[in-house]
Amino acid sequence: MKDYEVVVVGAGPVGSTFARYAAEKGLKVALFEKKKEIGVPLQCAGLLGNKIREVNILPDEFILNKIYGAHLYSPSNTMISMRKKEPLAYVLDRINYDKFLAQLAVDEGAELFLNHHVNGIDIENGEIYFKDKKVSAEIIVGADGYSSVVSNEFGNNSKTMQAVQYLVDTGKENFDDDYFQVNVNSEISPGFIWTIPLSKTSARVGIFSDYDYQSLNRILNTFMASDEKLKDATVLKKYHGQIPVYNPKNDIIKKRAILIGDSASQVKPTTGGGLIIGFICAKIASEIVYEAIKSKNMDILKNYQKEYRKMYKNELTMQLKVQKAYESLNNDNLDSVILKLKENEIGKIVSEYGDLDSQSPLMKKLLKSGVIFSVLPGLISRKIFGL
Ligand SMILES: Cc1cc2nc3c(=O)[nH]c(=O)nc-3n(C[C@H](O)[C@H](O)[C@H](O)COP(=O)(O)OP(=O)(O)OC[C@H]3O[C@@H](n4cnc5c(N)ncnc54)[C@H](O)[C@@H]3O)c2cc1C
Incomplete structure (x- = not known):
């Protein structure tokens, strides 16, 4: 008899959402998170397309700003603008939203263990190893982000891009907070620079590309110094993170384990956004995991990979x-x-x-x-x- 029916590695937004769905179905679920506090440090611009309302619970209190349009700038500052009548995206308070999603999983009965770093897993026997203990599960769900221990066990080739982001305050109403801004430049392609206003005076300004953090900071500082809206801004906080590169060849199921979210490189290649795909895949995966456990047939897990590829292969x-x-x-x-x-x-x-x-x-x-x-x-x- 295993300790749990499902063990989820990583209480990021996608792992917590999966744990909630699985617990709602009555499965015995444990959620192991290496950090002491969920969601920190922030590693996200928090811009989510309006589809988020269809794919996860999002109370208004986590929405910092509503975005109606975008401005795209060329290297020599030619600008294309687009706008919709309804919000096309929301800017989220990611830290508190991540905590909220984990709490929803706990409310449904999932057991959450903070400060629990998973060091290794056995995908054949369903064992999860920590520094000083191990637990067992029918199915292991890797939701442990870009440096996934579970994905490593699959032998996947997981490349990432680096991202740097500043929280800035301009002290003046420099931003039209209905629009986010994207600046493209061949120096940083396939990445770009984003300016996502939280209000008329503050924004998240960031860059992703395949340079190291030091170079990205240098490029971002040069960009800000040359941008009318940003040149006098105060940088309040600096963040950095990594964005997995989508790899259609990677497996997302093996034996008793599956991958969801960033650990499965379920990320849009054009924007680096991973939340909406991750939430949709968490739902599909939870249904297939439930079926596999109830019928005691791990072969059913293959349907998750099939379903995912059917839905996303063409788009990605x-x-x-x-x-x-x-x-x-x-x-x-x-x-x-x-x-x-x-x-x-x-x-x-x-x-x-x-x-x-x-x-x-x-x-x-x-x-x-x-x-x-x-x-x-x-x-x-x-x-x-x-x-
Ligand atoms: C700078 C930046 C900006 C971004 N902006 C956007 C955006 O605007 N919109 C968007 O949709 N996406 C954005 N993304 C991507 C988005 O943040 C990710 O796709 C999303 O966080 C993926 O969620 P996840 O739950 O799969 O993984 P994560 O959020 O990475 O969560 C993984 C969790 O697993 C835990 N963990 C890792 N290893 C272990 C272990 N061994 N044991 C136990 N726990 C472990 C981690 O501590 C973490 O809590 C951005 C990413 C970056 C870096």
């Missing part, structure tokens, strides 16, 4: 292509592409078809209308999109 592959196209452009190309997109009144198409989480409808529209072909250098569009 399309995003990898967009990322590849972006990476192959130099700054002159980026300037001319963004200028041409502006001349083609792309903002209108994006306002209608743009969705932070499902980007393929917009890409299909742009491909069908020929816009992509007319703005991207011919060779690149042919190579990447097979046009």
